[in-house]
Amino acid sequence: MNDMTLDEIDRKILKILQADGRTALSEIARRLDMGSATIHERVNTLEAEGYIQDYRAVLDPELLGLNDVAFIRVRTEAGHFSEVAERLAEETAIQEIHELTGEADLLLKVRVGERSALTDLLSRIGRYEGVLSTSTDVALRSVKEEQRLDLPG
Amino acid sequence: MNDMTLDEIDRKILKILQADGRTALSEIARRLDMGSATIHERVNTLEAEGYIQDYRAVLDPELLGLNDVAFIRVRTEAGHFSEVAERLAEETAIQEIHELTGEADLLLKVRVGERSALTDLLSRIGRYEGVLSTSTDVALRSVKEEQRLDLPG
DNA sequence: AATGAAAGCTTAACGCC
DNA sequence: GGCGTTAAGCTTTCATT
Numbered sequence: 001m002n003d004m005t006l007d008e009i010d011r012k013i014l015k016i017l018q019a020d021g022r023t024a025l026s027e028i029a030r031r032l033d034m035g036s037a038t039i040h041e042r043v044n045t046l047e048a049e050g051y052i053q054d055y056r057a058v059l060d061p062e063l064l065g066l067n068d069v070a071f072i073r074v075r076t077e078a079g080h081f082s083e084v085a086e087r088l089a090e091e092t093a094i095q096e097i098h099e100l101t102g103e104a105d106l107l108l109k110v111r112v113g114e115r116s117a118l119t120d121l122l123s124r125i126g127r128y129e130g131v132l133s134t135s136t137d138v139a140l141r142s143v144k145e146e147q148r149l150d151l152p153g
Numbered sequence: 154m155n156d157m158t159l160d161e162i163d164r165k166i167l168k169i170l171q172a173d174g175r176t177a178l179s180e181i182a183r184r185l186d187m188g189s190a191t192i193h194e195r196v197n198t199l200e201a202e203g204y205i206q207d208y209r210a211v212l213d214p215e216l217l218g219l220n221d222v223a224f225i226r227v228r229t230e231a232g233h234f235s236e237v238a239e240r241l242a243e244e245t246a247i248q249e250i251h252e253l254t255g256e257a258d259l260l261l262k263v264r265v266g267e268r269s270a271l272t273d274l275l276s277r278i279g280r281y282e283g284v285l286s287t288s289t290d291v292a293l294r295s296v297k298e299e300q301r302l303d304l305p306g
Numbered sequence: 307a308a309t310g311a312a313a314g315c316t317t318a319a320c321g322c323c
Numbered sequence: 324g325g326c327g328t329t330a331a332g333c334t335t336t337c338a339t340t
Contacts, residue, residue, distance in 0.1 A: 040335070069251060098222060121256070
Protein backbone atom coordinates (compact mmCIF):
# COMPACT_ATOMS: atom_id res chain seq x y z
CA MET A 1 0.00 0.00 0.00
CA ASN A 2 2.93 2.37 0.42
CA ASP A 3 5.91 0.83 -1.27
CA MET A 4 5.66 3.24 -4.15
CA THR A 5 8.78 4.85 -5.46
CA LEU A 6 8.75 8.58 -5.87
CA ASP A 7 10.11 10.04 -9.05
CA GLU A 8 11.43 13.53 -9.67
CA ILE A 9 7.98 14.89 -10.49
CA ASP A 10 6.41 13.51 -7.32
CA ARG A 11 9.16 15.11 -5.27
CA LYS A 12 8.59 18.44 -6.98
CA ILE A 13 4.88 18.22 -6.32
CA LEU A 14 5.50 17.48 -2.64
CA LYS A 15 7.88 20.42 -2.33
CA ILE A 16 5.41 22.79 -3.92
CA LEU A 17 2.54 21.65 -1.73
CA GLN A 18 4.67 21.65 1.41
CA ALA A 19 5.58 25.26 0.71
CA ASP A 20 2.02 26.29 -0.18
CA GLY A 21 -0.73 23.80 0.45
CA ARG A 22 -3.20 25.78 -1.59
CA THR A 23 -1.26 25.92 -4.83
CA ALA A 24 -3.79 25.14 -7.56
CA LEU A 25 -3.27 21.88 -9.41
CA SER A 26 -3.41 23.87 -12.61
CA GLU A 27 -0.60 26.07 -11.29
CA ILE A 28 1.53 23.04 -10.44
CA ALA A 29 0.81 21.70 -13.92
CA ARG A 30 1.99 24.98 -15.43
CA ARG A 31 5.21 24.99 -13.42
CA LEU A 32 6.03 21.38 -14.25
CA ASP A 33 4.80 21.72 -17.81
CA MET A 34 2.29 18.89 -17.63
CA GLY A 35 -1.45 18.50 -17.99
CA SER A 36 -3.46 19.36 -14.92
CA ALA A 37 -5.35 16.06 -15.04
CA THR A 38 -2.00 14.32 -14.67
CA ILE A 39 -1.05 16.37 -11.66
CA HIS A 40 -4.46 15.71 -10.21
CA GLU A 41 -3.93 11.98 -10.50
CA ARG A 42 -0.48 12.10 -8.99
CA VAL A 43 -1.63 14.22 -6.06
CA ASN A 44 -4.49 11.78 -5.43
CA THR A 45 -1.98 8.95 -5.35
CA LEU A 46 0.38 10.82 -3.03
CA GLU A 47 -2.56 11.39 -0.69
CA ALA A 48 -3.76 7.79 -0.90
CA GLU A 49 -0.28 6.40 -0.22
CA GLY A 50 0.08 8.68 2.80
CA TYR A 51 2.95 10.85 1.56
CA ILE A 52 0.59 13.77 2.00
CA GLN A 53 -1.08 13.34 5.37
CA ASP A 54 -3.09 16.53 5.59
CA TYR A 55 -3.55 20.09 4.53
CA ARG A 56 -3.46 22.71 7.26
CA ALA A 57 -3.64 26.40 7.84
CA VAL A 58 -0.67 27.27 10.09
CA LEU A 59 -1.81 29.68 12.79
CA ASP A 60 0.24 32.16 14.80
CA PRO A 61 0.40 30.89 18.39
CA GLU A 62 1.33 34.22 19.96
CA LEU A 63 -1.49 36.17 18.31
CA LEU A 64 -3.83 33.51 19.63
CA GLY A 65 -2.53 33.88 23.16
CA LEU A 66 -0.56 30.64 23.32
CA ASN A 67 2.67 32.22 24.43
CA ASP A 68 4.36 29.65 26.59
CA VAL A 69 6.34 26.67 25.38
CA ALA A 70 7.82 24.20 27.83
CA PHE A 71 9.67 20.90 27.69
CA ILE A 72 8.90 18.31 30.31
CA ARG A 73 11.08 15.30 30.94
CA VAL A 74 9.10 12.48 32.48
CA ARG A 75 10.72 9.60 34.32
CA THR A 76 8.58 6.50 34.36
CA GLU A 77 8.64 3.12 36.07
CA ALA A 78 10.85 0.70 34.14
CA GLY A 79 9.08 -0.73 31.11
CA HIS A 80 6.00 1.45 31.42
CA PHE A 81 6.99 4.46 29.37
CA SER A 82 5.04 3.56 26.24
CA GLU A 83 1.92 3.03 28.27
CA VAL A 84 2.30 6.40 29.97
CA ALA A 85 2.98 8.03 26.61
CA GLU A 86 -0.26 6.71 25.16
CA ARG A 87 -2.24 8.19 28.00
CA LEU A 88 -0.41 11.52 27.86
CA ALA A 89 -1.27 11.77 24.16
CA GLU A 90 -4.84 12.63 25.18
CA GLU A 91 -3.75 15.92 26.75
CA THR A 92 -4.39 18.62 24.16
CA ALA A 93 -1.77 21.01 25.53
CA ILE A 94 0.90 18.38 24.85
CA GLN A 95 2.03 18.84 21.27
CA GLU A 96 4.82 16.30 21.18
CA ILE A 97 5.73 13.12 23.01
CA HIS A 98 9.02 11.38 22.32
CA GLU A 99 10.43 8.25 23.86
CA LEU A 100 14.12 8.81 24.44
CA THR A 101 17.06 6.47 24.46
CA GLY A 102 19.42 6.36 27.33
CA GLU A 103 17.43 6.88 30.42
CA ALA A 104 14.21 5.36 29.02
CA ASP A 105 12.04 8.35 29.75
CA LEU A 106 9.80 10.71 27.84
CA LEU A 107 10.24 14.22 26.51
CA LEU A 108 7.10 16.30 26.12
CA LYS A 109 6.67 19.59 24.30
CA VAL A 110 3.84 21.62 25.71
CA ARG A 111 2.20 24.87 24.62
CA VAL A 112 -0.06 26.81 26.94
CA GLY A 113 -1.61 30.25 27.22
CA GLU A 114 -0.76 30.87 30.84
CA ARG A 115 1.72 29.67 33.38
CA SER A 116 -1.09 28.37 35.54
CA ALA A 117 -2.08 25.93 32.79
CA LEU A 118 1.46 24.55 32.90
CA THR A 119 1.34 24.15 36.67
CA ASP A 120 -2.00 22.36 36.42
CA LEU A 121 -0.69 20.05 33.72
CA LEU A 122 2.43 19.23 35.72
CA SER A 123 0.49 18.26 38.79
CA ARG A 124 -1.83 16.15 36.68
CA ILE A 125 1.11 14.36 35.05
CA GLY A 126 2.68 13.84 38.48
CA ARG A 127 -0.37 11.84 39.51
CA TYR A 128 -0.38 9.58 36.42
CA GLU A 129 0.22 5.93 37.23
CA GLY A 130 3.72 4.91 36.28
CA VAL A 131 5.17 8.42 36.45
CA LEU A 132 8.07 8.72 38.87
CA SER A 133 9.04 12.36 38.43
CA THR A 134 9.04 15.29 36.02
CA SER A 135 11.47 18.07 35.33
CA THR A 136 10.50 21.11 33.32
CA ASP A 137 12.29 23.70 31.20
CA VAL A 138 10.35 26.73 30.06
CA ALA A 139 11.34 28.31 26.77
CA LEU A 140 12.18 32.00 26.98
CA ARG A 141 12.04 32.38 23.25
CA SER A 142 11.46 30.00 20.39
CA VAL A 143 13.86 31.08 17.69
CA LYS A 144 12.76 28.54 15.11
CA GLU A 145 9.77 26.22 14.87
CA GLU A 146 9.73 24.66 11.46
CA GLN A 147 7.35 21.89 10.52
CA ARG A 148 8.45 21.56 6.93
CA LEU A 149 10.63 18.60 6.10
CA ASP A 150 14.01 19.06 4.55
CA LEU A 151 13.38 17.08 1.37
CA PRO A 152 16.40 15.94 -0.62
CA GLY A 153 16.51 16.82 -4.30
CA MET B 154 -1.99 46.34 12.41
CA ASN B 155 -2.78 43.24 14.46
CA ASP B 156 -4.73 44.41 17.48
CA MET B 157 -7.90 42.99 16.05
CA THR B 158 -10.25 41.13 18.33
CA LEU B 159 -11.45 37.77 17.13
CA ASP B 160 -15.13 36.99 17.40
CA GLU B 161 -16.81 33.62 17.53
CA ILE B 162 -17.02 33.38 13.74
CA ASP B 163 -13.33 34.12 13.25
CA ARG B 164 -12.45 31.42 15.73
CA LYS B 165 -14.67 28.93 13.92
CA ILE B 166 -13.05 29.81 10.63
CA LEU B 167 -9.58 29.30 12.10
CA LYS B 168 -10.55 25.94 13.54
CA ILE B 169 -11.95 24.76 10.25
CA LEU B 170 -8.89 25.85 8.29
CA GLN B 171 -6.49 24.49 10.87
CA ALA B 172 -8.19 21.08 10.57
CA ASP B 173 -8.35 21.23 6.77
CA GLY B 174 -6.49 24.01 5.03
CA ARG B 175 -8.20 23.29 1.76
CA THR B 176 -11.77 23.65 2.91
CA ALA B 177 -13.50 25.76 0.25
CA LEU B 178 -14.67 29.19 1.34
CA SER B 179 -18.08 28.25 0.02
CA GLU B 180 -18.05 25.18 2.27
CA ILE B 181 -17.12 27.27 5.32
CA ALA B 182 -19.92 29.67 4.39
CA ARG B 183 -22.33 26.75 4.23
CA ARG B 184 -21.29 25.42 7.62
CA LEU B 185 -21.49 28.78 9.32
CA ASP B 186 -24.62 29.76 7.41
CA MET B 187 -23.20 32.96 5.94
CA GLY B 188 -22.50 34.33 2.48
CA SER B 189 -19.31 33.16 0.90
CA ALA B 190 -18.25 36.72 0.06
CA THR B 191 -18.33 37.45 3.78
CA ILE B 192 -16.19 34.44 4.62
CA HIS B 193 -13.80 35.40 1.86
CA GLU B 194 -13.39 38.85 3.37
CA ARG B 195 -12.84 37.50 6.87
CA VAL B 196 -10.27 34.97 5.71
CA ASN B 197 -8.42 37.72 3.85
CA THR B 198 -8.33 39.76 7.03
CA LEU B 199 -7.16 36.80 9.13
CA GLU B 200 -4.34 36.28 6.64
CA ALA B 201 -3.42 39.96 6.50
CA GLU B 202 -3.36 40.28 10.29
CA GLY B 203 -1.14 37.22 10.54
CA TYR B 204 -3.51 34.89 12.39
CA ILE B 205 -3.14 32.58 9.41
CA GLN B 206 0.57 32.41 8.62
CA ASP B 207 0.57 29.84 5.86
CA TYR B 208 -1.10 26.91 4.22
CA ARG B 209 0.85 23.67 4.07
CA ALA B 210 0.62 20.10 2.98
CA VAL B 211 1.77 17.98 5.93
CA LEU B 212 4.05 15.21 4.70
CA ASP B 213 4.87 11.87 6.30
CA PRO B 214 8.50 12.01 7.49
CA GLU B 215 8.99 8.24 7.70
CA LEU B 216 7.71 7.53 4.20
CA LEU B 217 10.15 10.15 3.00
CA GLY B 218 13.05 8.52 4.79
CA LEU B 219 13.44 11.05 7.58
CA ASN B 220 13.29 8.55 10.37
CA ASP B 221 15.47 9.94 13.10
CA VAL B 222 14.50 12.63 15.56
CA ALA B 223 16.98 13.91 18.13
CA PHE B 224 17.12 16.62 20.76
CA ILE B 225 20.37 18.45 21.27
CA ARG B 226 21.09 20.59 24.28
CA VAL B 227 23.68 23.23 23.50
CA ARG B 228 25.65 25.03 26.19
CA THR B 229 26.95 28.38 25.07
CA GLU B 230 29.27 31.04 26.40
CA ALA B 231 27.44 33.33 28.82
CA GLY B 232 25.38 35.93 26.99
CA HIS B 233 25.96 34.50 23.54
CA PHE B 234 23.09 32.06 23.23
CA SER B 235 20.85 34.23 21.05
CA GLU B 236 23.68 34.85 18.65
CA VAL B 237 24.42 31.12 18.38
CA ALA B 238 20.71 30.41 17.93
CA GLU B 239 20.48 32.77 14.97
CA ARG B 240 23.34 31.03 13.23
CA LEU B 241 21.97 27.56 13.98
CA ALA B 242 18.66 28.58 12.42
CA GLU B 243 20.32 28.28 8.99
CA GLU B 244 20.78 24.53 9.38
CA THR B 245 17.88 22.89 7.54
CA ALA B 246 17.97 19.68 9.57
CA ILE B 247 17.26 21.71 12.72
CA GLN B 248 13.50 22.06 12.98
CA GLU B 249 13.27 23.83 16.29
CA ILE B 250 15.50 26.08 18.39
CA HIS B 251 14.38 27.16 21.85
CA GLU B 252 16.19 29.32 24.36
CA LEU B 253 15.66 27.80 27.78
CA THR B 254 15.45 29.32 31.21
CA GLY B 255 17.61 28.07 33.99
CA GLU B 256 20.92 27.21 32.51
CA ALA B 257 20.80 29.76 29.68
CA ASP B 258 21.30 27.23 26.93
CA LEU B 259 19.53 26.04 23.81
CA LEU B 260 17.37 23.05 22.99
CA LEU B 261 17.33 21.92 19.36
CA LYS B 262 15.01 19.47 17.69
CA VAL B 263 16.59 17.81 14.72
CA ARG B 264 15.24 15.46 12.05
CA VAL B 265 17.57 13.49 9.80
CA GLY B 266 17.44 10.55 7.42
CA GLU B 267 20.51 8.75 8.71
CA ARG B 268 22.55 8.60 11.86
CA SER B 269 25.58 9.83 10.00
CA ALA B 270 23.79 13.11 9.25
CA LEU B 271 23.30 13.57 12.99
CA THR B 272 26.96 12.88 13.68
CA ASP B 273 27.98 15.38 11.02
CA LEU B 274 25.64 18.01 12.40
CA LEU B 275 26.91 17.50 15.94
CA SER B 276 30.51 17.97 14.95
CA ARG B 277 29.59 21.07 12.97
CA ILE B 278 27.72 22.53 15.94
CA GLY B 279 30.64 21.69 18.21
CA ARG B 280 32.84 23.93 16.10
CA TYR B 281 30.46 26.93 16.16
CA GLU B 282 31.88 29.98 17.89
CA GLY B 283 30.32 30.42 21.29
CA VAL B 284 29.33 26.76 21.70
CA LEU B 285 30.80 25.13 24.79
CA SER B 286 29.30 21.66 24.59
CA THR B 287 26.38 19.62 23.31
CA SER B 288 24.48 16.68 24.68
CA THR B 289 22.14 14.63 22.54
CA ASP B 290 19.12 12.42 23.09
CA VAL B 291 17.87 10.36 20.19
CA ALA B 292 14.15 9.59 20.05
CA LEU B 293 13.31 5.89 19.86
CA ARG B 294 9.75 6.63 18.90
CA SER B 295 7.75 9.81 18.48
CA VAL B 296 4.34 9.01 19.93
CA LYS B 297 2.78 12.36 19.13
CA GLU B 298 3.84 15.26 16.94
CA GLU B 299 0.99 17.69 16.70
CA GLN B 300 1.33 21.07 15.09
CA ARG B 301 -2.26 22.16 15.53
CA LEU B 302 -2.93 24.66 18.26
CA ASP B 303 -5.35 23.89 21.03
CA LEU B 304 -7.74 26.79 20.38
CA PRO B 305 -10.12 27.70 23.17
CA GLY B 306 -13.82 27.93 22.37
C1' DA C 307 0.72 7.10 -17.04
C1' DA C 308 -0.59 11.12 -19.54
C1' DT C 309 -3.75 13.99 -22.01
C1' DG C 310 -7.56 17.49 -23.83
C1' DA C 311 -12.13 18.74 -23.31
C1' DA C 312 -16.50 19.54 -20.86
C1' DA C 313 -19.39 20.13 -16.71
C1' DG C 314 -19.83 21.86 -12.23
C1' DC C 315 -17.75 24.51 -8.48
C1' DT C 316 -15.00 27.98 -6.38
C1' DT C 317 -12.81 32.33 -5.94
C1' DA C 318 -12.30 37.11 -6.15
C1' DA C 319 -14.03 41.58 -7.31
C1' DC C 320 -17.90 44.77 -7.53
C1' DG C 321 -21.59 47.48 -6.07
C1' DC C 322 -25.33 47.74 -2.87
C1' DC C 323 -27.21 47.58 1.74
C1' DG D 324 -19.59 44.29 8.33
C1' DG D 325 -22.44 41.57 5.37
C1' DC D 326 -24.57 40.14 0.94
C1' DG D 327 -25.68 38.53 -4.14
C1' DT D 328 -23.94 38.55 -8.64
C1' DT D 329 -20.72 37.69 -12.10
C1' DA D 330 -16.47 36.54 -14.79
C1' DA D 331 -12.46 34.02 -14.58
C1' DG D 332 -10.25 30.18 -13.13
C1' DC D 333 -10.19 25.74 -10.88
C1' DT D 334 -11.20 20.74 -10.09
C1' DT D 335 -12.89 16.50 -11.52
C1' DT D 336 -14.28 13.07 -14.69
C1' DC D 337 -13.93 10.56 -18.87
C1' DA D 338 -12.75 8.91 -23.34
C1' DT D 339 -8.49 8.53 -25.97
C1' DT D 340 -3.64 7.41 -26.62
